[in-house]
Amino acid sequence: MNTNIIMELKIYQDKNQVAQEFSKYFAEKAKGEASFHVALSGGSTPKIVFDVLAKEFGASIDWKSVHFYWGDERCVLPTDDESNYKMTVEHLLSKIDIPEENIHRIKGEEDPEAEAVRYAQVLKNELPSKNGFPQFDLVILGMGDDGHTASIFPHEIELWQSENLCAVAVHPDSGQKRITITGNVINHSKTVAFLVTGATKEEKVGEIINCDGACETYPANLVAPTSGDLLWFLDKAAAAKIKEGQV
Ligand code: 6PG
Numbered sequence: 271m272n273t274n275i276i277m278e279l280k281i282y283q284d285k286n287q288v289a290q291e292f293s294k295y296f297a298e299k300a301k302g303e304a305s306f307h308v309a310l311s312g313g314s315t316p317k318i319v320f321d322v323l324a325k326e327f328g329a330s331i332d333w334k335s336v337h338f339y340w341g342d343e344r345c346v347l348p349t350d351d352e353s354n355y356k357m358t359v360e361h362l363l364s365k366i367d368i369p370e371e372n373i374h375r376i377k378g379e380e381d382p383e384a385e386a387v388r389y390a391q392v393l394k395n396e397l398p399s400k401n402g403f404p405q406f407d408l409v410i411l412g413m414g415d416d417g418h419t420a421s422i423f424p425h426e427i428e429l430w431q432s433e434n435l436c437a438v439a440v441h442p443d444s445g446q447k448r449i450t451i452t453g454n455v456i457n458h459s460k461t462v463a464f465l466v467t468g469a470t471k472e473e474k475v476g477e478i479i480n481c482d483g484a485c486e487t488y489p490a491n492l493v494a495p496t497s498g499d500l501l502w503f504l505d506k507a508a509a510a511k512i513k514e515g516q517v
Contacts, residue, residue: 289322290322295503297330309339309410311410311412313412319465324365338373339374340375341409342449344448350378355375377389387436389436389449390434408459409459411490413471416442423489426439429452435451436449458495463503466504480512
């Protein structure tokens with residue numbers, strides 16, 4: 271982990287508490303903002319977070335000021351069970367009163383290369399700019415067991431440095447194509463929040479936070495907001511191998 275950045279570890283008992291505490295954090299961040307631009311992650315971890323966010327804060331957050339984007343999307347139909355958008359509709363968007371125009375989905379059904387170009391333009395059009403890059407208020411990230419984040423996988427870690435805001439990635443096992451935002455977008459955001467839970471993540475979390483092992487080969491290790499905050503919302507299982515001095 272780059273030791274020059276301000277990083278905060280928030281370690282909780284289990285994923286339910288991670289979901290509760292992150293939802294509280296989200297509601298606080300969004301409060302009073304005229305516009306709050308958020309990139310969502312996919313996978314399974316966000317499901318419980320979105321459920322809690324909708325249940326506990328669905329009625330109190332002013333969703334008219336919140337704009338949702340995705341950090342990555344699988345190249346499938348929005349009705350496909352693999353779709354991050356579909357998962358987000360089921361666990362969050364269908365339960366809150368958010369204007370349709372505030373939902374900026376990646377169109378997984380389109381030609382991947384063309385969609386990467388289109389979505390990069392969406393980010394330029396919709397987001398404020400910081401040092402020439404579109405700036406999110408908050409980027410929510412997960413981390414795979416292999417240390418990937420968004421859809422930048424270790425075998426394609428060079429995508430992190432892409433000069434393009436969005437890239438086409440390929441899942442190393444399934445070969446599934448994905449659209450992902452790249453390192454410059456992530457590291458120009460005001461805040462990045464990792465949501466990582468479960469024992470399967472302990473190795474990579476430990477290597478990244480302790481800055482040892484093969485951490486240099488993990489895309490998640492490259493997350494280092496240039497002038498923003500980096501928060502890790504972890505449960506104890508995922509944090510089990512973090513050394514004493516780091517916590
Ligand atoms: C995706 C995600 C991906 C995810 C990690 C962790 O589209 O799958 O964006 O980066 O965050 O794979 O996934 P879990 O939360 O399911 O462990």
